[in-house]
Amino acid sequence: MSGNLRAVIVDDEELARQLLREYLWEAGGVDVVAECGDGFDAVKAITELKPDLVFLDVQMPKLDGFEVLELIDSPPGVIFVTAYDQYAMRAFEANAVDYLLKPFRVDRLKKALEKARASLKDHQPPQVTASELAAAARAPGQTLDRIVVRDGSKIHIIPIAKLDYVEAQDDYAALHSEKKSYLKQQTIASLERQLDPQRFVRIHRSYIVNLDRIVRIEPYTRDSRVVVLRDGEQLPVSRPGYARLKALLGENA
Numbered sequence: 161m162s163g164n165l166r167a168v169i170v171d172d173e174e175l176a177r178q179l180l181r182e183y184l185w186e187a188g189g190v191d192v193v194a195e196c197g198d199g200f201d202a203v204k205a206i207t208e209l210k211p212d213l214v215f216l217d218v219q220m221p222k223l224d225g226f227e228v229l230e231l232i233d234s235p236p237g238v239i240f241v242t243a244y245d246q247y248a249m250r251a252f253e254a255n256a257v258d259y260l261l262k263p264f265r266v267d268r269l270k271k272a273l274e275k276a277r278a279s280l281k282d283h284q285p286p287q288v289t290a291s292e293l294a295a296a297a298r299a300p301g302q303t304l305d306r307i308v309v310r311d312g313s314k315i316h317i318i319p320i321a322k323l324d325y326v327e328a329q330d331d332y333a334a335l336h337s338e339k340k341s342y343l344k345q346q347t348i349a350s351l352e353r354q355l356d357p358q359r360f361v362r363i364h365r366s367y368i369v370n371l372d373r374i375v376r377i378e379p380y381t382r383d384s385r386v387v388v389l390r391d392g393e394q395l396p397v398s399r400p401g402y403a404r405l406k407a408l409l410g411e412n413a
Contacts, residue, residue, distance in 0.1 A: 165211075165273070165277070165280075166190075166193050166209070166211045166213070167191065167193065167212065168195070168202070168206055168211045168214045168215070169192055169195045169214075169215045170196045170228065171215070171217040171241060172198055172220045173217075174197070177195050180215055183266045187270050187273055189273065190273065193209050193211055194211070198220060198222045198223065199225075199227060199228045202228045203228055203310070207233075212276075213276050214237070214239070216228065216229070216241065217240075218240055218242040218244050223308065225240060230308055231308060231309075237257045237279055238257060239257050240258075242260070242261065243261065257272065257275050257276045257279050259272075303320075303355055303356040304354045304355060305319070305320050306319050306320060307335060307344065307351075309342040309344045311342065316342055318337050318342065320355070322338055323335060323370055324336045324337055324373050325393075325395060326348060326351060326360075326367065326369075327366060327367055328347070328365070328367070331347055332344060333346050333347065333348050333351050348366070348368060352368055361408055362401060363387060363395060363396075363398065364395065366396075371408065375389060375390055376388050377402075384398075385397040
């Protein structure tokens with residue numbers, strides 16, 4: 161690959177951005193086309209500028225680094241810049257070009273840039289999706305407390321407590337919340353693994369429901385059932401799904 165790499169720096173700490181910019185100037189071969197102090201600005205900049213490389217902080221207010229990636233249709237090469245290494249390293253290695261563990265030296269940055277150039281030259285595709293990457297980086301047993309979805313230029317943040325149910329639509333998941341639906345590019349199986357199994361149950365191959373929304377379970381045909389939600393919505397229940405409901409709800413199912 162010829163020419164300088166076009167890069168975006170994303171970090172909520174101004175001093176961290178300044179230090180990285182100075183290190184990149186010393187390393188050479190990189191043009192910083194934007195700096196972002198939060199995740200919302202990062203999504204906008206990356207979408208509009210389409211850089212070769214993003215230096216992405218993991219822990220940020222508003223949107224964290226993983227949520228930023230989930231909101232980008234075609235993420236560029238990513239080098240995570242983080243002080244968060246307890247659970248995330250395998251996930252970083254699965255999909256990121258490299259990671260820089262704060263504090264780092266310019267020599268370590270140069271090695272990361274070498275990896276970036278080699279990866280971009282070879283056009284190596286991501287091994288996992290951004291959603292899978294985010295899930296892999298969470299601590300064991302940690303579940304989602306919110307879901308982020310991009311709809312054109314808008315970003316929606318759905319608190320888990322307000323999620324009514326999830327509906328599978330091929331490689332997408334339709335998230336139903338407060339009479340609105342949001343389409344997210346993530347399989348229902350992947351999303352199921354990120355939800356609290358004590359609050360959300362897979363009642364059918366195409367549906368996950370919030371237990372708090374269920375009013376009752378009714379027979380539909382001789383061998384099938386439906387759950388009725390608070391708003392009157394009815395969702396099909398498969399045999400395995402009914403078994404899961406019974407296990408969670410006991411005699412009330």
